[in-house]
Amino acid sequence: MVEVHANTAHRDERIAVVVLLACSAIFVVAIALILAFLAFNGTKLFWGDHVSPFTFLFSTDWDGENGHYGAAAFIAGSLVATGMAIAIGGPLGVAIGVFFSELAPKRVADAFKPAIEVLVGIPSVVYGWLGLTILVPGIATVFHLPDGDSLLAAGIVLSIMILPTVISLSEDALRVVPGALREGSAALGATRFETIVKVLIPSASSGLAVAVILGVARAIGETLAVQLVLGNAAIFPTSLLQPAAALTSEIVMEMGNAPDGSPWKDALFSMAFLLLLISMGLIVLIRFALRRRT
Amino acid sequence: MFMSARLAAVLAVASFVAPLATTGAALADTSISAAGSTALQPLVQAAADAYQQAHSDIKISVTGGGSRTGLSLVASKSVDLGDSDILAPAGSDSLVDHKVAVIGFAVVVNPQSGVTALTKKQIQDIFLLKVKNWKDVGGKDQVITVINRPASSGTRAVFVKTLLGGATLPPTLTEDATGTVVQKVSQTPGAVSYAAFSGTHSASGITEVAIDGASATDDNIEGGKYPFWSYEHIYTNGPPTTEQSRFIAFLQSNSTLMHKTGYILVRDMKVSENDR
Numbered sequence: 001m002v003e004v005h006a007n008t009a010h011r012d013e014r015i016a017v018v019v020l021l022a023c024s025a026i027f028v029v030a031i032a033l034i035l036a037f038l039a040f041n042g043t044k045l046f047w048g049d050h051v052s053p054f055t056f057l058f059s060t061d062w063d064g065e066n067g068h069y070g071a072a073a074f075i076a077g078s079l080v081a082t083g084m085a086i087a088i089g090g091p092l093g094v095a096i097g098v099f100f101s102e103l104a105p106k107r108v109a110d111a112f113k114p115a116i117e118v119l120v121g122i123p124s125v126v127y128g129w130l131g132l133t134i135l136v137p138g139i140a141t142v143f144h145l146p147d148g149d150s151l152l153a154a155g156i157v158l159s160i161m162i163l164p165t166v167i168s169l170s171e172d173a174l175r176v177v178p179g180a181l182r183e184g185s186a187a188l189g190a191t192r193f194e195t196i197v198k199v200l201i202p203s204a205s206s207g208l209a210v211a212v213i214l215g216v217a218r219a220i221g222e223t224l225a226v227q228l229v230l231g232n233a234a235i236f237p238t239s240l241l242q243p244a245a246a247l248t249s250e251i252v253m254e255m256g257n258a259p260d261g262s263p264w265k266d267a268l269f270s271m272a273f274l275l276l277l278i279s280m281g282l283i284v285l286i287r288f289a290l291r292r293r294t
Numbered sequence: 295m296f297m298s299a300r301l302a303a304v305l306a307v308a309s310f311v312a313p314l315a316t317t318g319a320a321l322a323d324t325s326i327s328a329a330g331s332t333a334l335q336p337l338v339q340a341a342a343d344a345y346q347q348a349h350s351d352i353k354i355s356v357t358g359g360g361s362r363t364g365l366s367l368v369a370s371k372s373v374d375l376g377d378s379d380i381l382a383p384a385g386s387d388s389l390v391d392h393k394v395a396v397i398g399f400a401v402v403v404n405p406q407s408g409v410t411a412l413t414k415k416q417i418q419d420i421f422l423l424k425v426k427n428w429k430d431v432g433g434k435d436q437v438i439t440v441i442n443r444p445a446s447s448g449t450r451a452v453f454v455k456t457l458l459g460g461a462t463l464p465p466t467l468t469e470d471a472t473g474t475v476v477q478k479v480s481q482t483p484g485a486v487s488y489a490a491f492s493g494t495h496s497a498s499g500i501t502e503v504a505i506d507g508a509s510a511t512d513d514n515i516e517g518g519k520y521p522f523w524s525y526e527h528i529y530t531n532g533p534p535t536t537e538q539s540r541f542i543a544f545l546q547s548n549s550t551l552m553h554k555t556g557y558i559l560v561r562d563m564k565v566s567e568n569d570r
Contacts, residue, residue, distance in 0.1 A: 062465075063445065064445055065445050065446075137481070146437045146438075146439040147439050147482050149467060233465050233468060234465040243466075253444040254444055256360045256363065256446070257360040257361065257447065257448075258446045259362045259383070260366045
């Protein structure tokens with residue numbers, strides 16, 4: 001009896017392993033197919049339609065209908081909006097993370113942590129809608145503009161959207177710093193502030209870097225909220241108060257109607273592929289930051 | 295609880311199977327699929343509903359996707375009817391064009407612009423950004439904010455063709471849905487854009503401007519006084535089947551449906567596209 005039972009258990013385990021392996025394999029194949037599909041369609045503009053990658057990356061002349069495929073305005077729009085989001089949300093998020101992990105009384109930290117986790121789950125359309133109805137008219141009033149759709153609006157909305165990610169991750173990064181470091185610093189006569197700036201932040205730096213990089217990844221891929229407040233004007237940005245366009249918003253506005261198989265559609269695929277490359281680059285950066293720690 | 299759930303399941307299956315059983319034989323070869331223009335979709339859908347009610351043996355499915363998608367789907371024979379705001383591209387010789395309706399568009403402004411009428415030339419100057427203030431075209435001292443549709447939009451294509459003489463629009467604020475355009479124009483002092491009558495006639499907080507003296511009405515389009523309109527097309531791949539052409543004829547001639555969904559009957563037009 002015992003032997004039979006053991007055999008059954010053994011068999012069940014083997015089945016489980018096979019099933020789990022199959023699941024992982026499906027996942028890996030799906031990722032590989034997505035990469036292959038985007039790489040094929042995303043580079044077709046260059047080898048199929050003979051548009052120079054240089055033109056695509058650095059020309060601001062975009063008119064998909066009439067054969068001009070310079071995406072520089074969208075690339076710059078995405079980078080500037082993301083840069084603003086990080087410039088505002090990065091330091092703020094790290095600072096709040098420090099507050100929760102080092103300074104806040106436990107009761108306060110316990111109350112705020114779930115609230116921040118809820119913020120991560122709010123759909124981006126809600127952020128975009130709030131931006132459209134409150135922030136955009138506000139910017140128009142403050143800066144005496146005819147219309148408040150601008151890079152500034154997109155940067156502010158994105159900085160709020162990435163805050164929860166940056167806060168949670170930087171708090172976690174600080175929590176894993178060994179207590180002995182805090183005690184040693186205090187024993188040497190350092191104030192709490194000196195301990196945070198000179199001991200904790202340097203020793204948590206790789207984790208804090210990951211927090212900020214994931215914030216960048218979230219910001220650069222955000223579509224809906226950006227589309228609602230950015231104005232979607234294919235103009236190379238020269239001022240934070242002007243409407244601009246991002247890679248994501250341009251793809252979502254034109255992909256549905258651009259004719260299949262046209263260089264226009266290929267150029268949109270190239271923009272998607274570029275976003276994928278940027279995300280992959282950010283993942284590599286995170287790996288690099290984490291490896292440095294160990 | 296268990297009983298009622300099972301009962302519900304049985305009823306659901308029964309209600310699904312029963313119509314199949316009664317009309318089973320007729321269903322085989324009389325389904326029509328249509329896809330494409332989201333502007334034309336309400337009319338095609340309303341016509342499909344009415345037509346199916348009158349002809350219980352015919353099944354018509356209508357989906358959107360956009361004009362260019364509809365054209366490529368009908369070209370690849372994935373659907374029977376391709377709904378489109380725009381003409382099929384040159385080279386798609388197998389596609390047969392059926393002009394099913396006329397759709398009117400309006401240039402809309404925020405009331406604070408102070409204008410209610412513009413000439414074609416003034417509209418060109420505004421959208422080519424040569425004129426930047428409403429006071430230069432007879433309005434108030436108010437900065438003009440131009441809002442365009444995305445480059446792939448059918449509405450934008452009609453606008454460029456009929457009012458801008460094919461000129462290339464400079465990049466401006468862009469919104470991709472009629473509702474957003476209307477909302478934005480009503481919110482932004484000095485804003486100007488364009489949209490289909492179905493989106494502008496009933497909207498509040500915006501002004502439809504008269505073009506070259508003719509106001510934005512069906513009568514002015516039919517009489518050839520108002521230039522901003524376009525045919526809506528349904529394309530078939532090759533000549534339509536009997537059932538398809540019956541449905542298209544039903545849709546073209548149903549004035550109740552046409553007016554309810556904001557279109558003009560082709561047969562009411564006293565001018566053709568070339569007279570514009």
